Amino acid sequence: MIERNPVPTELQLGSGDPASATVDAVVIGVLAGDGTPVLAPGAAEIDSAFDGGLAELLAVAGASGKAEEVVRVPTRGTITAPLLVAVGLGPLDDGAEPDADAVRRASGAAARALAGTGHALSTLGRLDLAAAAEGTLLGAYSFTEYRSNGGGKPPVGRVYLLSDADGADDALRVATAVxxxxxxxxxxxxxxxxxxxxxxxxxxxxxxxxxxxxxxxxxxxxxxxxxxxxxxxxxxxxxxxxxxxxxxxxxxxxxxxxxxxxxxxxxxxxxxxxxxxxxxxxxxxxxxxxxxxxxxxxxxxxxxxxxxxxxxxxxxxxxxxxxxxxxxxxxxxxxxxxxxxxxxxxxxxxxxxxxxxxxxxxxxxxxxxxxxxxxxxxxxxxxxxxxxxxxxxxxxxxxxxxxxxxxxxxxxxxxxxxxxxxxxxxxxxxxxxxxxxxxxxxxxxxxxxxxxxxxxxxxxxxxxxxxxxxxxxxxxxxxxxxxxxxxxxxxxxxxxxxxxx
The missing domain is CATH 3.40.630.10 (Zn peptidases)
Structure with missing residues (x-):
């Protein structure tokens, strides 16, 4: 009988300024605007560290905000984390925040892109903590029990999810169980x-x-x-x-x-x-x-x-x-x-x-x-x-x-x-x-x-x-x-x- 921990990625609530977080990567969301990417809510501190030019930089790197699109940008010391991962949430909808499944899908795409990473921080929890948690754990999933070589890169080890919501601890507990x-x-x-x-x-x-x-x-x-x-x-x-x-x-x-x-x-x-x-x-x-x-x-x-x-x-x-x-x-x-x-x-x-x-x-x-x-x-x-x-x-x-x-x-x-x-x-x-x-x-x-x-x-x-x-x-x-x-x-x-x- 195969026995294992089905969710090897660990989730924790994060706090503080994501620009100064001591992690290997920071995840932010990007929306598809009118021909240009638009930063999703939750990434203000990161944008400030880039002197307000992060959306322009991401556009140069090829980001459009298309749903599940992942763009990786080396930060070169601009923020503490050496890698910035921008993940698409889909079209900007008259200023409305992305729905739960858009956050869930984006978090899953980001988790796959972070395979082999030790620690990461995601600002997507500020949009919808439960959806970000579910998407991260499900996106990091892989079934490797029958692979003699271990199946390649291990899933991301730990992800800190930023959230300012009331009841965040309970929401994270339930989402992890689900x-x-x-x-x-x-x-x-x-x-x-x-x-x-x-x-x-x-x-x-x-x-x-x-x-x-x-x-x-x-x-x-x-x-x-x-x-x-x-x-x-x-x-x-x-x-x-x-x-x-x-x-x-x-x-x-x-x-x-x-x-x-x-x-x-x-x-x-x-x-x-x-x-x-x-x-x-x-x-x-x-x-x-x-x-x-x-x-x-x-x-x-x-x-x-x-x-x-x-x-x-x-x-x-x-x-x-x-x-x-x-x-x-x-x-x-x-x-x-x-x-x-x-x-x-x-x-x-x-x-x-x-x-x-x-x-x-x-x-x-x-x-x-x-x-x-x-x-x-x-x-x-x-x-x-x-x-x-x-x-x-x-x-x-x-x-x-x-x-x-x-x-x-x-x-x-x-x-x-x-x-x-x-x-x-x-x-x-x-x-x-x-x-x-x-x-x-x-x-x-x-x-x-x-x-x-x-x-x-x-x-x-x-x-x-x-x-x-x-x-x-x-x-x-x-x-x-x-x-x-x-x-x-x-x-x-x-x-x-x-x-x-």
């Missing part, structure tokens, strides 16, 4: 499937839960059979590495405001089973447990911060493999609770294990149920690789989508049209696991899941097939590989519920 949860989810997604399989994934969940004082229960294949979890068992029966179902429970403290059920898809590797996937990009199917990683990390985070919301995570874990014991197209599975499902495509396996988990989670009588999963390629076709599709009860759906957008993780409310239910009619069972057409696949999957949600229970389904994994080069605070989406969305929702019910 970023740590995101990187924990990233680590789980990035761990290769030969090391992360249902039993070892369950072990990781147990270790995380116990360290945070979270109650945890693991059902093995025998307990799953006794409990009637036909979806999890059916999907997992083709692998020699047997399925699990993990339940984590945070009590919410003495007076929880509400109870929330979280459900996450935990397919540790997905070949498609008998309905096997094309070989191209199948290596990325190690990320098919991104939803499970997110809900585990979020539940642990809620406990660590003492959030007054009772949270129970129900996480089905299986490996979808083709073999002589694998489930087949044409099989009928009996889900937890008794509903029967005809399997028409074994590559639509996520909804089968989620059906069991949703039905079980609903038995607890939660006030809200939120499920997230890398569920459909149709989500990627409809919304691309950075925008999750959010479905479910309209009020909760819109609430979740709003938090996804506000946190910068991205989410868009989508409908669940009633007429699509007829496409899931089966000739032999209560319903089929896929429709007979290619149209509206993301929505059809949501309609399938809705069959297992009790009437009247507010619920939301977040399809993160695209946003959970980034296969290109890093940008903003997003590294290549697992993204940790939608941990920050889920935490924002829980915080909202804790405050407003």
């Amino acid at each position: 970023a740590t949860a995101v990187t924990t989810a990233r680590d789980l997604v990035n761990t290769p499937p030969n090391d992360l399989y249902p039993a070892s994934f369950a072990d990781r969940a147990v270790a995380l839960a116990e360290a945070a004082g979270v109650e945890v229960e693991v059902l093995d294949e025998t307990a799953l059979a006794e409990g009637g979890y036909g979806g999890v068992l059916g999907v997992g029966q083709g692998s020699s590495r047997k399925p699990r179902l993990v339940r984590l429970r945070w009590s919410g403290g003495e007076s929880p405001r509400a109870t929330v059920a979280l459900v996450g898809k935990g397919i540790t590797f997905d070949t498609g089973g008998i309905s096997i996937k094309p070989a191209a990009n199948m290596d990325q199917m190690t990320s098919d447990m991104g939803g499970a990683a997110a809900v585990i990390a979020t539940t642990v985070l809620a406990a660590q911060l003492g959030l007054p919301v009772a949270v129970t995570a129900t996480v089905p874990m299986a490996e979808n493999m083709p073999s002589d014991t694998a489930y087949r197209p044409g099989d009928v599975l009996r889900m937890y609770g008794g509903t029967t499902v005809e399997v028409l495509n074994t590559d639509a396996e996520g909804r089968l294990i989620l059906a069991d988990a949703i039905a079980r989670a609903a038995e607890d009588g939660p006030d809200y149920l939120v499920e997230t999963s890398t569920l459909t390629g149709a989500q990627q076709v409809a919304l691309g690789m950075r925008t999750a599709g959010v479905m479910g009860s309209e009020e909760l759906r819109d609430r979740v989508a709003g938090h996804a957008q506000a946190t910068g993780e991205g989410g868009w409310a989508m409908p669940l049209p009633e007429h699509l239910r007829a496409d899931l009619d089966s000739r032999v069972a209560d319903l089929a696991n896929v429709s007979g057409t290619r149209w509206g696949g993301m929505l059809v999957a949501g309609v399938f899941l809705s069959e297992f949600v009790p009437e009247g229970l507010p619920w939301a389904h977040i399809d993160i097939a695209g946003p959970s994994f980034h296969s290109g080069g890093p940008y903003g605070y997003t590294a290549k590989g697992g993204t940790g989406v939608p941990v920050r969305t889920l935490f924002a929702l829980l915080s909202d519920i804790a405050e407003n019910g």
Whole structure:
């Protein structure tokens, strides 16, 4: 089992004049003005040290203020730090300060540029301390556990964030905890499937839960059979590495405001089973447990911060493999609770294990149920690789989508049209696991899941097939590989519920 500190970069609150700070580098923000860079608020002392000519100097060095642009300028003794790093925040918007995600993205870009640096100071905390902290830690993230050479330059060692805001200590503490949860989810997604399989994934969940004082229960294949979890068992029966179902429970403290059920898809590797996937990009199917990683990390985070919301995570874990014991197209599975499902495509396996988990989670009588999963390629076709599709009860759906957008993780409310239910009619069972057409696949999957949600229970389904994994080069605070989406969305929702019910 790989164990490490997921956020090796240390954050501390800074104070005093950044021009005289004894650090290796100072970070300032730059906005894109009308053809010229404009210094963002927070850099006045640095500009004064350059006799008010810093913006002109940065323009000569090529700075424009474009979002995430990084320009490095040697200071030659003008300020104490030998290096000035100017990072773009995007267009100047009628004098308004940059929004939180612009600060978060700029801080992430700066953190990557500071790899190999010992100590740095950032003035971006004066714009938004929490966003600067999250962006710095997430931008500094790298997954190097399987690299024999250590993976190149180490991340920046320590960053002092300047802030004049009230409650800065608490804001930094919470932001650090949130970023740590995101990187924990990233680590789980990035761990290769030969090391992360249902039993070892369950072990990781147990270790995380116990360290945070979270109650945890693991059902093995025998307990799953006794409990009637036909979806999890059916999907997992083709692998020699047997399925699990993990339940984590945070009590919410003495007076929880509400109870929330979280459900996450935990397919540790997905070949498609008998309905096997094309070989191209199948290596990325190690990320098919991104939803499970997110809900585990979020539940642990809620406990660590003492959030007054009772949270129970129900996480089905299986490996979808083709073999002589694998489930087949044409099989009928009996889900937890008794509903029967005809399997028409074994590559639509996520909804089968989620059906069991949703039905079980609903038995607890939660006030809200939120499920997230890398569920459909149709989500990627409809919304691309950075925008999750959010479905479910309209009020909760819109609430979740709003938090996804506000946190910068991205989410868009989508409908669940009633007429699509007829496409899931089966000739032999209560319903089929896929429709007979290619149209509206993301929505059809949501309609399938809705069959297992009790009437009247507010619920939301977040399809993160695209946003959970980034296969290109890093940008903003997003590294290549697992993204940790939608941990920050889920935490924002829980915080909202804790405050407003």
